[in-house]
Every structure is written in structure tokens, then in C-alpha cells.
Amino acid sequence: MQKLLFRTTFFFFLASSFIVLLLFLPPDTLAENYIIGSGDVLQIDVYDHDDLKKTVRVSNNGSIVIPFIGQIQVDGMTIPEVTKKLTTLLGNGYIVNPQVNIFIEEFRSKKVIVLGQITRPGIVKLRGATTFLEIISQAGGMTQKAGDTATIKRVTDGKQDVFVVDIKSMVEGGDLSQNILIQDGDTIYIPKGGMCYVTGEVGNPDAYPCNKNTTVLKLIARSGGFTGKASKSSVRIVRIVDGKKKTFKNVDLGTSVLANDIIVVPESFF
Secondary structure, eight states: OHHHHHHHHHHHHHHHHHHHHHHHSOTTHHHHTOOOOTTOEEEEEETTOGGGOEEEEOOTTSEEEETTTEEEEOTTOOHHHHHHHHHHHHHTTTSSSOOEEEEEEEOOSOEEEEEESBSSOEEEEOOSSEEHHHHHHHTTOBOTTBOSEEEEEEEETTEEEEEEEEHHHHHTTOOGGGSOEEOTTOEEEEOBOEEEEEEESBSSOEEEEEOTTOBHHHHHHHTTOBOTTBOGGGOEEEEEETTEEEEEOSOOTTOBOOTTOEEEEOBOOO
8 A cells, every 4th residue: 555655646746747847838948958969850940931941850960951051060059059040041141030940840869778667668768858757757657666766877078977866755755856857878777676575464465665764564554454363463573684584573563674574464363
């Protein structure tokens, strides 16, 4: 139940983020800061000049070809910068006061890799300024075995940096500082969370994600709660300590667990 609640909260948070974007941002706001590169497809429209309406793909050398002007370099530029450049060039002896509009029809040049406990691991295309949560959503969301953190590897000027995203504090605590912007070439890895095992008189004995903030009671709740036969005061934790199995009897339900712990809920005989 607790696991389902966490996932529901996560996707509710994602949906809320997109609603905020839709309500407060014009449709092309996010694309304005996108850096154009080879493979991107641009739709160019010049008001009252249908002959100049074109859909062009940025070539491998970072250029496009426009009637009257010929080949121009657009690699590394934003949409507003290309719009200004075309307006200047067309207005230089070709068209009086040209009104140029440019849209990105296909994003092809900017990509990130998402790996680990994700529904659709692989390459995800960046569509303008994109946050961590948006990328995770595009990749289908995290699996139930995902841990509470993610790592982002980024190469800048030949130097690799690693960022750690605290997913738990972002989703449950609302810490939006963790929802960082993703850059071209980033590699995002969602590791598998620590697993604990719950057995005995619970609704669904099985393995469940756990960490240092997980208590015995939380794990029992995730496993469907106590059955009617459970001895709630006799719960045991079986733990490997220094390579040897050690059993903690009659543990308090507020006790924190460790990865690979086995929670045993015995049957009551009274």
C-alpha cells in the first residue's frame, strides 16, 4: 500500500508539473532556449511570402539553405537568434520589413541516455529546456524497484561531473531544487533500491524496496499488513552481521531496517 502511494504521489507530481507549464508558459517558450544542431528540422515561414515557406533539416555541417540567401550556419544558435539572422539577411535588399517565424518541427540533435530502473531505458530526445522529472516521464516513469536517488553523469569541457538527485526529498518533501535541468549528452542512471524481505503472517509476503528511513511497520504495510493470525508483538528481524546470521526478537515496529533484512511475522497461538 505504501509503495503504491509513493508511485501515485510521484506521477501526480509529474502531472502537476506539466499542468503548471501548460497554464503559465506559451507553447514555444521551452523551445526558445533550445540550441539548434544537425538533424533538427525547422519550419520557416515568412509572412505574405508563401514561396519562402520551407521545412528544412539542419545538415551535418550545421547549415540550412534558404531561397535568395543560400546556405547559412545555424548550428549552436537558438530560435530567436536564427529568426533575427534571417530577418536581417532577407531585409538586406530582398524583402521590405520581413516578418519571419521559425518553429522546431523535429528535435533530433540533443539526446540523453536513461538507464536502470526505468520503464523504457534508452535514448530520450531533448525538447528544449527539459527537467529531470520530464525526462523520467518521457521514459515511462520508474519501476517499482527503483531506489530513492538517481545519478547524472555529465561531461563538460572534457571533465566528467556526477550529480546525485534525491528523488525521495523531491517527490515527498517537495524539494524542487532537485529537479535540475538536463543537458545534451547527460547519462541518467536510476539504481535499484535496497531490498528487504517480509515473510510470515502478512497479506503479501515478498521482497520490497527499503532504505535507512524504512521502518518495520512501513514494510509490513507495504506487504499488505498483518493477517488476523499475526503476533504483532513477536516480530523478528533476521540480519547478516559480520557474515553471520543474527536474529533480533520482539522488535519495536518503529525499528529502522537495513538492506537485505528479513522481517518475520510469526503466527499468534493465543
